Amino acid sequence: MEKFEKLTGIAAPLPMVNIDTDMIIPKQFLKTIKRTGLGVNLFDEMRYDDDGNEIPDFVLNKPQYREAEILVAGANFGCGSSREHAPWAIKDFGIRCVIAPSFADIFYNNCFKNGILPIALPQEQVDVLMKEAEKGANARITVDLEAQTITTSDGEVFSFEVDSFKKHCLLEGLDDIALTMEKAAAIDAFEEKAGAARPWV
Template sequence: MEKFTKLTSIVAPLDRANVDTDQIIPKQFLKRIERTGFGEFAFFDWRYLEDGVPNPDFILNEDRYAGANILVGGRNFGSGSSREHAPWALMEMGFKAIIATSFADIFRNNCMQNGLLPVILSESEVDTIMARALRGSGYKVTVDLESQTVTDDQGLSAKFDVDPFRKNSLLEGLDDVGITLTLGEAIDSFEEKRTARW
């Protein structure tokens, strides 16, 4: 998993509440067994017209948000099923952080397990970021995990909370398997003692 420390990026706005995981990655695209290949299908029903042509009315298709690594969304982002494919798809679209007022718990956990940082800010802070992203092209914020802040060059300075264990995992680039592997010597020692005892 890639380490997350500090990110400065254009912000892509998705001004919708209750964006669920079936909207993020529709069920018909869940047949793959790899973690890759989902990005092109993210937000499929909004992103494309029936003939597969990009929908010009879908905001994330606008050129001014090309290359954005930060997504700002509405409340209850990631609700619905527990599919881990949702963060995989968002990451393949290029997103490394999502800012919203709230996230579904399972989605939030899945994001952190895969190196995608979900940032919870107050409604007024999210509204400010959303408005600035919608208003101008090239609007950027900096998400700093070490200081747990979101800032911009227009005076925004917001603090966010993050579980210390998950924060350290993201800073070190460790998912649960990676954390377990760091305990290799302790596991080997336990197994040797267990084998000798039994």
């Protein structure tokens, strides 16, 4: 998993509450078990019309936000079903940080496991960042995970909280498999000892 240390990028404003996982990636795209290729269908029903043409007014279809790496959204982001495809689609599009007043628990935890930093901030701070994001490519937001700060293009700084273990995993680029592999030597030693003690197993 790619490490997350410091990110400076364009933020896309999506001022909607209760954005659920079916809105993030509709159910017809859940057939794959690959983590790549879903970015093109991120927010599919809002990005495209019935003929598959882009809807120009949707934020991620606007030229200034096509390279967005940060998403600023409304409360209860990621609610609905627990599909892990939702963070897969967000990451595959290129978004590495989502800022909102609150998140659904399962989605929030799935973000960390897939290299995305979800940041919950008070509504008034999200409102400031939403206005910042509305400036488009002219304003870049910096997210510093080590310092746990968000800095606007005007120099305004907000601090955020993050679980220390989840922070460690993002900084080091450790997903669940990598965490297990960190214990590979201990696992091998246990298996060797267990095999010697019970060779019939």
